Amino acid sequence: MKFRSHLSKQGTIFFAGRNDKNNEELIAEVKPEEFVFHTKAPGSPFVLIKGIPKYGDLKEAAIVCARYSRDWKKTQGNIIIHKFLGKNIYKTKDMKIGTFGVNNVKIIKVKKNDIINFNSNPVQNGRLKEGY
Numbered sequence: 001m002k003f004r005s006h007l008s009k010q011g012t013i014f015f016a017g018r019n020d021k022n023n024e025e026l027i028a029e030v031k032p033e034e035f036v037f038h039t040k041a042p043g044s045p046f047v048l049i050k051g052i053p054k055y056g057d058l059k060e061a062a063i064v065c066a067r068y069s070r071d072w073k074k075t076q077g078n079i080i081i082h083k084f085l086g087k088n089i090y091k092t093k094d095m096k097i098g099t100f101g102v103n104n105v106k107i108i109k110v111k112k113n114d115i116i117n118f119n120s121n122p123v124q125n126g127r128l129k130e131g132y
Helices: 021-026 057-067 071-074 112-116
Strands: 006-008 013-016 037-038 047-049 079-085 104-110
Touching: 013 057, 047 057, 057 071, 057 079, 057 104, 057 112, 071 079, 071 112
Parallel strands: none
Antiparallel strands: 006 013, 013 047, 037 047, 037 079, 079 104
16 A cells, blocks of 8 residues: 655655545544644545654644645635544445545644645655564
């Protein structure tokens, strides 16, 4: 499974889906205690922080999510991100591929300037491996 990947300033790896099918594959790998991000509006990657986040990782993951969202491409403004744990993700039979429901959502407002000034640190091999 090849995902968009990012190494945070603190050395934590994030994975992000590239499309509906890839988001589906990514969510299948989420552990109950891991943090996941998605925009409030449809059309963004799910972003997964692998392992325990360090200080600053939650904000950075939210910026990555916002930066690759359809909402950002359309508005170039502040973006509302939903943050939730893997254990709060669910899927019903009637949900299309790449679509999930979530409970216990926390809201993060990512400011336009944070997205513009963000320097991405992509990881060259965006594959999710055992041990993450």
